[in-house]
Amino acid sequence: MEHNINLESEISTHPYEVRLSRPTEDTLLVQLSGNWTLGKGLPSSGEVEQALETGQRVQRVIFDTQGVTDWDTSLLPFLKKIMELCDHHAIQVEEDGLPQGVRRLLQLAMAVPAKDTGGVSKPAGFLARIGNATIGIAEPGAEMLSFIGDTFLVFLKLLRGRARFRRSDLTLLIYECGAQALPIVTLISFLIGVILAFVGAVQLKQFGAEIYVANLVGIAMTREMGPMMTAIVLAGRSGAAFAAQLGTMTVNEEVDAFKTMGFEPMEFLVLPRLLALTLMMPPLALYADFLGILGGAVVAKGLDVSFMQYFEQTRQALSPKHFALGLIKSAIYGVLVAIAGCLRGIKSGRSASAVGSAVTSAVVTGIVFIIVASAITTVIYEVIGV
Amino acid sequence: MANTSTHINVHNLDMAYGSFVVQRDLNFEIKRGEVFIIMGDSGCGKSTLLRHMIGLNTPARGEILYDGENFWEALPRAREAMMRRFGVLYQSGALWSSMTLAENVALPIEAYTDLSPDEIREVVSLKLALVGLAGFEEFYPSEISGGMQKRAGLARAMALDPEILFFDEPSAGLDPISSRRLDDLILELRDSLGSTVVVVTHELASIFAIGDNSIFLDAEVRTMVASGNPKQLLADPPTPKIREFLSRGEL
Numbered sequence: 001m002e003h004n005i006n007l008e009s010e011i012s013t014h015p016y017e018v019r020l021s022r023p024t025e026d027t028l029l030v031q032l033s034g035n036w037t038l039g040k041g042l043p044s045s046g047e048v049e050q051a052l053e054t055g056q057r058v059q060r061v062i063f064d065t066q067g068v069t070d071w072d073t074s075l076l077p078f079l080k081k082i083m084e085l086c087d088h089h090a091i092q093v094e095e096d097g098l099p100q101g102v103r104r105l106l107q108l109a110m111a112v113p114a115k116d117t118g119g120v121s122k123p124a125g126f127l128a129r130i131g132n133a134t135i136g137i138a139e140p141g142a143e144m145l146s147f148i149g150d151t152f153l154v155f156l157k158l159l160r161g162r163a164r165f166r167r168s169d170l171t172l173l174i175y176e177c178g179a180q181a182l183p184i185v186t187l188i189s190f191l192i193g194v195i196l197a198f199v200g201a202v203q204l205k206q207f208g209a210e211i212y213v214a215n216l217v218g219i220a221m222t223r224e225m226g227p228m229m230t231a232i233v234l235a236g237r238s239g240a241a242f243a244a245q246l247g248t249m250t251v252n253e254e255v256d257a258f259k260t261m262g263f264e265p266m267e268f269l270v271l272p273r274l275l276a277l278t279l280m281m282p283p284l285a286l287y288a289d290f291l292g293i294l295g296g297a298v299v300a301k302g303l304d305v306s307f308m309q310y311f312e313q314t315r316q317a318l319s320p321k322h323f324a325l326g327l328i329k330s331a332i333y334g335v336l337v338a339i340a341g342c343l344r345g346i347k348s349g350r351s352a353s354a355v356g357s358a359v360t361s362a363v364v365t366g367i368v369f370i371i372v373a374s375a376i377t378t379v380i381y382e383v384i385g386v
Numbered sequence: 387m388a389n390t391s392t393h394i395n396v397h398n399l400d401m402a403y404g405s406f407v408v409q410r411d412l413n414f415e416i417k418r419g420e421v422f423i424i425m426g427d428s429g430c431g432k433s434t435l436l437r438h439m440i441g442l443n444t445p446a447r448g449e450i451l452y453d454g455e456n457f458w459e460a461l462p463r464a465r466e467a468m469m470r471r472f473g474v475l476y477q478s479g480a481l482w483s484s485m486t487l488a489e490n491v492a493l494p495i496e497a498y499t500d501l502s503p504d505e506i507r508e509v510v511s512l513k514l515a516l517v518g519l520a521g522f523e524e525f526y527p528s529e530i531s532g533g534m535q536k537r538a539g540l541a542r543a544m545a546l547d548p549e550i551l552f553f554d555e556p557s558a559g560l561d562p563i564s565s566r567r568l569d570d571l572i573l574e575l576r577d578s579l580g581s582t583v584v585v586v587t588h589e590l591a592s593i594f595a596i597g598d599n600s601i602f603l604d605a606e607v608r609t610m611v612a613s614g615n616p617k618q619l620l621a622d623p624p625t626p627k628i629r630e631f632l633s634r635g636e637l
Contacts, residue, residue, distance in 0.1 A: 164497060169484075245484075253480035257542075260440050260474045261494050262466045 016043055017067070020051050026059035028052065030082070033067025036075040043074060045081040052085055061086055063097030076105055083110070147343045151274065154266045158275075164263065165272045173276035177238045181284060184237070188229050189221070189288035193295025196220050201303055210303045214313035217296030222322040223381075224329075226289035228374055230281060231333035235366030239341035242273050243362035246345025247355035255346070265346060274338040281334030282327045289326065325386060329377050336369035392454075393418040393550070393582045394439070399448035401434050408434050411609050412448070414601050421576055421583040421596045423616060426603030427631065432586045433477070435603070436554055439584065440474050441465065452550075470498060473543030473581075477554045479535035481527035487514060487538045488523035494545045513541040517571065533564040537571075544575065551575065553585040557592055569595050590634060594620075602628055 019031040030048060052058055061082065068075075079098070083106065086093045095103050124132065157163045200216040246269060249255050255265050297310045305313075341362045348358035394416040401408045408431035416422045424432050437443040439450055441457065450457045452468055460468065481490050491510045495501060501509065514520055517537035519530075527535055536556065543551060553572070557565035569592050576583050587593060593600065597616040604611045604627065612624045616632065623629035 249483075252483065253476040253478055254482050256442055257474070257476060257480040257482065259442060260469060260472060262469050263497065
């Protein structure tokens with residue numbers, strides 16, 4: 001009984017070959033020859049396993065590797081599988097026929113049995129995954145609520161004048177969140193004004209009411225778009241920066257160092273960021289309002305509405321109330337963006353990729369917060385009739 | 387070291403991450419002014435024990451007493467006061483990267499003393515000089531070497547003249563000479579300040595050079611398997627594993 005398996009792959013010039021034979025009734029001779037290198041792919045031990053498990057019972061496996069011209073890692077998994085199978089079936093393996101180096105490497109690989117770490121577990125079933133995901137939903141919610149609670153407590157501490165943080169940190173953060181954001185806020189809000197004006201102009205032109213573009217742009221910018229666009233820009237700029245800073249500090253044990261020195265991270269790290277963003281958001285939103293109106297004026301000019309007419313119309317359409325309502329919103333957005341950024345940063349895991357997902361999550365959470373808060377406040381304004 | 391009363395007492399401590407028990411039934415006491423080594427093989431929970439002792443992880447069971455006062459049952463304010471008596475040197479140094487070395491050392495002093503800015507500057511210079519970093523006040527942590535970061539971390543840990551200094555793998559990532567210098571510095575500080583020193587390490591040279599007393603945590607059986615002076619443990623090892631560990635496997 002002898003069969004010959006040629007495992008030669010098409011690209012290979014020097015085939016590796018496995019030849020199985022039975023010199024005696026209960027002995028399996030595995031003859032290996034050719035070139036066993038990774039470049040030729042990882043050989044399958046399927047045929048040998050089949051020979052061991054089917055047919056007449058094998059008591060002993062011997063090897064002959066005289067014909068092997070070259071070998072590297074590709075030979076080892078092949079042999080290891082055979083050994084493990086023999087071990088499992090209590091078949092005796094004689095390694096004498098294997099090259100010295102291979103025998104030593106195999107010994108090393110088998111020396112420490114695989115530890116049951118529970119790490120490589122089978123993927124859970126469909127229902128189990130749905131269950132775990134459902135249970136998992138509650139966790140971030142609870143985390144967020146407790147973080148918001150903590151934020152509120154340190155805020156109370158601040159009001160009582162007992163909060164401890166470096167004033168120089170706050171100044172720097174105010175500069176980073178406020179002044180440094182001006183260019184991007186300028187660009188975005190001007191363009192939003194332009195877009196609103198264009199959209200409105202196309203419709204209003206049908207009624208010859210181009211002048212009302214001023215009302216449209218003015219009210220939309222001050223009540224909604226100015227605060228919202230500023231908040232989205234700052235969620236991408238400052239919210240992401242907060243998460244990255246706090247996440248990196250967590251990785252470097254800097255947050256631990258604060259804790260053991262008796263500095264509460266909520267007070268020392270989160271509070272100045274929260275203050276900076278909440279203080280800077282309204283002035284930036286106000287600036288965005290004006291830039292948006294300017295953008296509208298430029299479009300209106302193209303519709304033969306002079307700047308003077310446009311601004312006069314805007315002045316009539318707007319009252320301080322509209323600005324105030326928008327600024328209230330923007331302060332709320334400031335708090336939310338800061339909370340999203342700091343929460344994700346503080347809860348970040350201790351690895352580079354964890355910081356990456358903390359930043360992503362901070363921006364996503366921030367924007368979701370902004371949109372939801374915008375919807376809620378708009379409904380509230382509507383209900384109380386302002 | 388005249389006063390050899392018990393400073394820290396760990397009683398029936400179990401440590402766990404969720405349901406995974408890291409170590410159980412830890413019982414040991416640390417005397418005032420001694421250098422106490424926590425050793426053991428990788429992954430046995432040495433650093434986790436340190437994190438429990440300095441208040442970063444909550445014990446699953448058991449007590450940690452400082453001068454007889456229960457750390458984890460103390461009210462938050464009392465616990466904060468106890469923590470102020472600690473100085474911790476983290477494995478990576480954990481300097482606050484957005485602040486200069488001077489600001490790092492100055493921050494705890496600003497927060498907990500009434501010194502004027504000029505006085506603080508003087509104290510900071512002294513602390514940095516003690517660790518051989520005079521003149522590096524205005525450097526940021528990223529601008530100095532790893533060994534210097536460790537020493538700056540030590541200067542910060544010593545800022546408030548702590549009663550207890552904790553070291554998490556002080557020699558990790560240091561060359562043999564810097565590592566030796568750090569050991570000498572630890573002994574020097576202990577002798578001059580009278581601080582109690584708790585060191586987590588598996589660096590044999592350090593263990594024998596500075597350790598007065600030690601415990602050995604075993605990763606397999608998940609508890610402490612020996613305690614005592616490291617040199618005596620080597621002379622009379624209670625288990626083969628400890629002999630192997632302390633003689634670097636060269637039997």
